[in-house]
Amino acid sequence: MSEVWIDKYRPKSFDEVLGQSAVVNRIRSYVEAGTIPNLLFHGREGVGKSTLVYLIAKGIYGGGFEDNLTEIDASDFFNRGKAYLEADPRFEHFYEKNKPVIETFKEVINEYASLMPIDADFKIIFFRNADALTLDAQQALRRMIERYNRTCRFIFTTKRPSKIIPPLRSRALNLYLGKIEDELIEEHLKKIMEKEGLTFDEKTLQTIISRASGSLGQAIYALQYYSLAGKLPEIRDDKIDELLSLSLSGDFVEVAKMIEALTADSGFTGYEVIDMIHDRITSGDRPLSKQLEEVILIMADFDMRIIEGANERIQLEALLSKISEV
Incomplete structure (x- = not known):
């Protein structure tokens, strides 16, 4: 199988990171000082969140950064649950068939966080797809961050900051990674x-x-x-067309169901749904019989609300309601 290009061409230094200069400069200053705060990177998929975590670890620990970096995909841990825990050799020591996943999670994080860093002042626990952390898991992490603040730093990446509880967000520096030009x-x-x-x-x-x-x-x-x-991946214009048609006809019960399907079932973020709506109404393939400039301004406002942590589904429903009224 061919090597995955996203990994093959991942930036190897901060200088190679594209389009995130403000965030990169801030992070670089921490790394040069040899320390970092707890961090929460949020933004859409593919803008450099995980890449920055790896660069931080390499910058602080050098070539053997893996010894002091523990990476946990919250989506795998809580969505796949016991099947994932049973298959991953890192959790063999913790896994018990009849033990609840949340109990295994607490034991795993407590053990990793309590281990002393190797030739360093602190270690890093990195939660990818942190929006998949359950409420119980986030509450547990809230306490662990306080308990292990001297020897451990916690880094979260997410496309949905609104899914992270305020007490957890407040314990980390929140940094937004925007679209790349x-x-x-x-x-x-x-x-x-x-x-x-x-x-x-x-x-x-x-x-x-x-x-x-x-x-x-x-x-x-x-x-x-x-x-x-020899062809491009399929996109889901048909779903966005249906969503727009339902909103323009005023059927907001079905609009809510479609938003639920797009975000919960298909895994699209609020950012991505807004992007797809924008692409459809500006493409000429599926124009709105509305004032386009006004609609785009409305979309920008709701995009910012989602960035600031508002509930994505509620904001998408409100956005489509506003569009239908223009």
């Missing part, structure tokens, strides 16, 4: 194409960039997919 994505994709010996027509390349909507990770994934399959 299309020009930067294009330049990066062309470098990958040159290294991989690829040549695409300009239209295909621009389609990849447009669909990525500021996500470098999604753009790289689509580029590799096209190189292997």
Whole structure:
């Protein structure tokens, strides 16, 4: 199987991180000082959240950073549950078939957090997809952060900051990673194409960039997919068309059900749903018979509300209601 390009071309230094200069500069200053606060990185998929965590660990610990970095995917831990715990050798020591997942979680974090760092002042526990942490897990972490603050730092990454309880958010420095500019994505994709010996027509390349909507990770994934399959990954315009039609007809019971399906079942974030709505109403393929400029301003307002931590589903329902009234 071909190597996954998202990993192959992951930035190896802070200088290689694209489009997040303000956040990078702040993080770099901490790393140069040899210490970091607890951190919560939030933003859409593919904008550099996990990459920054790895760069922090490498910057503080050097080549053997894995000794002091524990990574836990909260989505795997709580959504896959016992099947995941049973399969992962790291948890063999903790796993018991009849023990609740939350109890295993508490034991795992307590043990990892209590272990002394190796040739360092502190170790890092990194929670990927932190929005999947249950309320009980977040409450437990709230206490653990206080208990192990001298020898452990906690880093969270999430696409849905509204899913993180305020007491946990307040114990970490919250940093938002925004969309990456299309020009930067294009330049990066062309470098990958040159290294991989690829040549695409300009239209295909621009389609990849447009669909990525500021996500470098999604753009790289689509580029590799096209190189292997000769076509682009399918997108879900039909679902967004249906969502817009329902809102314009005033059927907000069904709108709520569709938002639930898109966010809970299909896993799209509020950012991504707004991006897809924006793409559809500005593409010309599915225009709204409304004042486009006013609609886009409304969308920008609701996008900011989600960034600031408001409930995503409620804000999406309110957004579509507003659009139907324009």
